[in-house]
Amino acid sequence: MSATNPRVGVAVRTKNRPWFLKRTIADIVAQRYASWSVHIVNDGGDPSAVDALVSALPDEQRRRIRISHNPAPSGRSAAANQAIRGLDTEFVVLHDDDDLWDPGFLEATVAHLDAQPNDVGVMVRTEIVYEKQEAGEFIETGRAPFWPGLTEITYSDLLQVNRAVPISYLYRRSLHEEVGYYREDLHAVEDWEFNLRTTLRHHIGFLDGEPLAFWMQRAGVGGELGNSMYALASEHEHFDRLVRDEALRAYVEQNGPGLALYLTRYIQDEVQRQLDERRGPGQRIIEAARGWRRRQRQR
Template identity: 50%
Template sequence: MPARVAIVIRTKNRGEFLRRALADVASQTFDDWEVIVVNDRGAREAVEDAVAVSGIGNKVTIIDTHPPGGRCAAANAGLRASDAALAVLHDDDDRWHPDFLQRAVAWLDEHPSDAGVMTATAIVYEERGADGWVETARVPYWEGLRAITYTDLLEINRAVPISFLYRRWLHDDVGFYDESLDAVEDWEFYLRVTLRHHIGFIGGEPLAYWTQRPAARGDDGNSMFALADQHERDDVAVRDEALRRWVEENGAGLPLYIGLVERRLREDMRTMFDDLLREQHRLHEARHPIWSRLRRLRHRLRNAPSRAGGAGEPS
């Protein structure tokens, strides 16, 4: 029988992180899972070494992406390699609370109409120390979040893969991750999912930990920072594609009107900014009224030498 949960770990030349991720999975209180490690065109030997020392090698499958590879291709390859009913992406540098799987699986068992469940998440900041990566701070990600809704996702992503356990049949329903994207593939997938299905949410104590290393680059870098340009580009690409599909079906009337309103708001904001600058200039001038200028002039005249007296003589 297949395991209940497929845990897909994407990795590339990050043996240290992969070893930590496998240890993180091994520490879960729920153990009916399998791990698919997807080596995205990295050194295969480093992956095999990490699996060999993990102690869970009998539950791990290693696969490799084919050129050109990439984050989405790696995710899709791992998902297609499993028959498990539930799936989650556990990137090699992220982590879980030991009860993450137990509580998320229990939620889906208790809420059969939910297509998946997300959990409260913490951002964990790390810096390189003498003995490896060291946590330097921990802050809530979207503190106070109580639900994942399509409306909120239209504005900005409020979830990360490490926090989302979902039913594998979602990919049969809405498709896999969009391999034309280099970033924001999770957000684009969540938009397709929440358009059709309800996603549960487990609040309270964070059960998922999204690690970030703002100063790291190269193989150790976070996509959040190392791929910042791609994030901005692909965010616009997703929105543009969705808008073009909408216009093809409904015409350009509403978007054109919204564009006009946006232009007028921008012009109004520019006018308000100019007015604020003028008011700031006026207040600055008000600090130096004419009477203060006259007082300074009188002070100078009192202390000036008398023209009637000799040089150096008082007036």
């Protein structure tokens, strides 16, 4: 497959992070699988820094990269959609500008989707990499597995919490024509909500083994250099609740409030019962005695 007709489109969203973007471009170029193109959406950042990075690349690499400059920020989800819409490839993957791949990521994921035509996409074993800023660069300080017990991607598991990050997920671009794009009113958890829509209808494969994707995290780093796990923590919580509340209201509107009312009280009572069991009989007797004394004093 020639570079002029690539199979994989890599969507990159960035804003005023040239050090990370340079690392991301090098990460993509280092892939053993060579049939790729890149669309970088500079979402309201300095255009000169992005242009300079790409202009410095060899001709063969530079021809594979398209840049779109937004004069003002459009938001994380809108930038992701813009980057994907600018790609005309069989497969797409969202490569945030601070995350990384193993050199075999594209090779392994494309091979899986070629061998498994019923899988709409495939996710890989992922590792968290912690890093800190030092002398104008970011250096690794440690690693941790991301969902080490994960063996498959299921809708029921995703209902609880997202078990994937965009850097780990290659999928068929045609999926967007069926289930839509990332919701642009969500400024966090947009990938989780998209994965829920996807797994409601389709199966996503999973490649176990050594990690092929690396989710970079920088605790304590805020602003434009922060990663969403920390810099957008409150937004994650807000939009997670929003998505769940929308789904609950849609269910109740169609089916009535009975099950929702029952479960909210049942879960509350069950949690209290389990807490009571953990306290043990001795502690329960002491607490009962304290309650009795409080009631006596209030008489």
